[in-house]
Amino acid sequence: MTTIRDIAEALGVSVSTVSKGLNGGKDISDALRQTILEKAVELGYVNRKAIKAENRKLCIFIENISYESSGDFGYDIVLGYRQAASKEGWAVDIVRTTPSFQNEQKYDTFMLEHGYSGSFIMGFALEDPWMDQFMNTKIPTVLLDNAVPANPYVCYVGTDNNEGIDLAIEHLLKLGHEKIAFLNGSNNSLVSDQRMSAYLASLSRHHLPIDPALAVYGYYVADAAHYHVPNLLSAGATAIICGNDLIAEGTIESLKKEGYGVPEDVSVIGFDDIPTAEHTDPPLTTVHQDRLSLGRNGYYVLHAMLNQVAQSISLLRPSITLRSSTALARPRLVTDRVIDKDSVMYVNPELYGQKFR
Amino acid sequence: MTTIRDIAEALGVSVSTVSKGLNGGKDISDALRQTILEKAVELGYVNRKAIKAENRKLCIFIENISYESSGDFGYDIVLGYRQAASKEGWAVDIVRTTPSFQNEQKYDTFMLEHGYSGSFIMGFALEDPWMDQFMNTKIPTVLLDNAVPANPYVCYVGTDNNEGIDLAIEHLLKLGHEKIAFLNGSNNSLVSDQRMSAYLASLSRHHLPIDPALAVYGYYVADAAHYHVPNLLSAGATAIICGNDLIAEGTIESLKKEGYGVPEDVSVIGFDDIPTAEHTDPPLTTVHQDRLSLGRNGYYVLHAMLNQVAQSISLLRPSITLRSSTALARPRLVTDRVIDKDSVMYVNPELYGQKFR
Helix, strand or coil: CCCHHHHHHHHCCCHHHHHHHHHCCCCCCHHHHHHHHHHHHHCCCCCHHHHCHHHCEEEEEECCCCCCCCCCCCHHHHHHHHHHHHHCCCEEEEEECCHHHHHHCCHHHHHHHHCCCCEEEECCCCCCHHHHHCCCCCCCEEEECCCCCCCCCEEEEEECHHHHHHHHHHHHHHCCCCCEEEEECCCCCHHHHHHHHHHHHHHHHCCCCCCHHHEEECCCCCCHHHHHHHHHHHCCCCEEEECCHHHHHHHHHHHHHCCCCCCCCCEEEEEECCHHHHHCCCCCEEEECCHHHHHHHHHHHHHHHHCCCCEEEEEECCEEECCCCCCCCCHHHHHHCCCCHHHHCCCCHHHHHHHHC | CCCHHHHHHHHCCCHHHHHHHHHCCCCCCHHHHHHHHHHHHHCCCCCHHHHCHHHCEEEEEECCCCCCCCCCCCHHHHHHHHHHHHHCCCEEEEEECCHHHHHHCCHHHHHHHHCCCEEEEECCCCCCHHHHHCCCCCCCEEEECCCCCCCCCEEEEEECHHHHHHHHHHHHHHCCCCCEEEEECCCCCHHHHHHHHHHHHHHHHCCCCCCHHHEEECCCCCCHHHHHHHHHHHCCCCEEEECCHHHHHHHHHHHHHCCCCCCCCCEEEEEECCHHHHHCCCCCEEEECCHHHHHHHHHHHHHHHHCCCCEEEEEECCEEECCCCCCCCCHHHHHCCCCCHHHHCCCCHHHHHHHHC
16 A cells, blocks of 8 residues: 555655645645646555544535526435435535636646545536546546546446336336337437437337437437427327437427427427426426435535445336326327337227227 | 324234244244234334334345355455444344245345344345345345345445456457357346346447357256357357356366367366466456455445435456466467558567567
C-alpha cells in the first residue's frame, strides 16, 4: 500500500510537504499541491483518513439535470441518495459540473483532494471529458444511465428498460392495439438504444411483426414529434409509445393539431413519469421510474463496491402509471386486420364489449 | 398493517392461539399451525419480531450445488454471503432443498414460520415448484442465475455474461483467431441463453460473420463435447469457447482423441473458472466468476431490497483467467481467409511475428 513517504520520495520533497498537499495545508503553492495529488493518484494512494467514520464523505456530480426544487426530475434522486447514505453515516456533497469544469481538473485528483470515498454521477453526456477517465479510475463510481466497459470500479445503475417497454406493450395489447409505434429519443444515448432494443424484442416475444416505419428515433425534445407523428399515422399506428415523457407531450400536441383525439383515436404512452406527466391533457399514461429508489440504489451499489464487490449493472423494476392517454383501440382497426390465429390470441373480446356493446 | 388480531378474527380462533402458531408454541397441532401461517401470509402479516436486531435471520436455500468443502463451487459463494451478512448483524441459516421439499411446504409460510427476513436462492432449476411461488412472493428474495418477471420483491444476481463472452472473444481475436465456435450448455437455462446471445452480439460488434454451424447448444455435461467437436472442426473452427468449464474439459478430451493439440491446433476457453479449471491438461483459460463476490452481492442486493429498493438485476464484472489452453492461431488458417478490410482490422501482425518470424 502506497504511503505518504513513497509519494515524497517519488517527488523529492519532504513528507510534511506531501501531507500538506494531501490534507489542504495552506503554505504550499497550488501548482505543488496539484503535482502531489497527481503523483498520489498515479501511485494508487488511498487516504485512510477518509475511511474513518467521522470523515466519511461521498459526492454527487450533476450535469444537465435540475434538482433544486421538488418539481425537478433530479430532486427525489438526490433525496433518496442522501437518505440512504446518511442512514449509514455518510455525508454527501453535491457538485454541479460542466464540460469546462471537467477539463480543468482530473476526476481522481479532485476526489482525493476532497477526501471523497466514492461518487454518484447524474446526467453526464457520452462526450463529457470525465467519461474517458471513468474507464480507468480506481475510485468507486456509480453512473446513472451511463456505462463504461470492464472497469470493476464503475457500475451502471438505472431502470430495467426491457421490463418497462414490456409493460407498455402489454398494456396496449390488452386494449386491442396491434400497430404499436415507438417514437424514441435521440440515437446516441445508452438509454434510448436500450429502449429501442427492448421495443423490438418485446414485439418478437408477442409474435407481432416489426415494421421499420413504426420504429423511429427523434430527439430528446418534444418538437421532434411534429415531424414523425404524421408518418407513424400513415403507417397505421393506433398507439405510440414514446422514448420519454417530453416526446409524449409533443406527440399529444401533434395529434391534436392533426385533428386526432387522444386517446379515442390514438393512444400515447410516455416513459419516466416526470412530475409534469400528470398535468398533460389528457394526463399521461407512462412507465414509472421510482426516482427515490434510483437515488437510494445509487448509494446501495456504492456500499457494495466499497465492500469489494465489483458490480457492473444494477437495474430497478419499473411500473406503469395508468392515466387517461390510453384507451381501447378503435374497433374498425381491429376488424381491418388480417386474421392470423397466432397474432390474435391476446385480443380480449370482453374488453371491446365493455365499450362498444 | 396486518396484526395478530386480524388473523385471529379471520380464522375464528384466539389471539394467543395465533401467537403460538406464529412463534413456534408447542401446544397446538401442526395442521392448525399451518392454517395460521397460511392465513398470515395471505393477509400480508409481517413478523416484527424478526426485524429486531437480536432476531435478524436470513436463509440460503441450495439445490444442485455442492458447498461443503473448499473445492466445491458453492463454498466461496456461501462464505461471501455469510461474511457480508454477519458484518451487518445477520445470522444466516442454510437449507438444502429438493423438489419434494418444495412441494411439501409453501415458500412464504416456511419463511414466516422460521422468522427469515429474506433469502438467497442457489442452484434452482426452472421447473422447481418454488419458482412459480417467487412470481408472487412479498418476501425479499435474491435468485442466483435465475429471474422471474415483474415482481419487485425478487432480484436476479449473477455475472455479466455479455462482458464475459466479450473478454473471451477479444482474447482470441488478439491471438489471430477468426473462426471462433461457441459450444454452449443446454438451451433451457437463463445463463446459457444469455451466453449464446452474448456470443452472437459480440461477433456482430467485431464485424465477424455469424455461422450457425459454429454456434451450438450441448448440455451441461462434458460428454456432449464428443458429439459436437468434430462438426465444429469441419466448419473451420480454430478456437472453441465453451458455455462452462465442464464442457471445456470434455472439449479438450475430444480434441486430443481426434489427434488435435490444445492449444497448438485449437484453442479452448471455458466459463466460470471452477476450482478444477487449473488442473486440466493443459490448464484452462476461462472467464472468471468471482464466487466470493457473487455471495457478497447476494447479501448487498438483499440489503437494498430490505430498504425498499426494488432491484431487478444486479450483475458483477467478470475477468478472464489466462492459462495454457489458448494460443496464437495457426498461420495457415490466417492466410486461408478471404481478405476484407473491415474484418481484418483486429489482426495484429506483431503477434504472428513473435511466434513465426
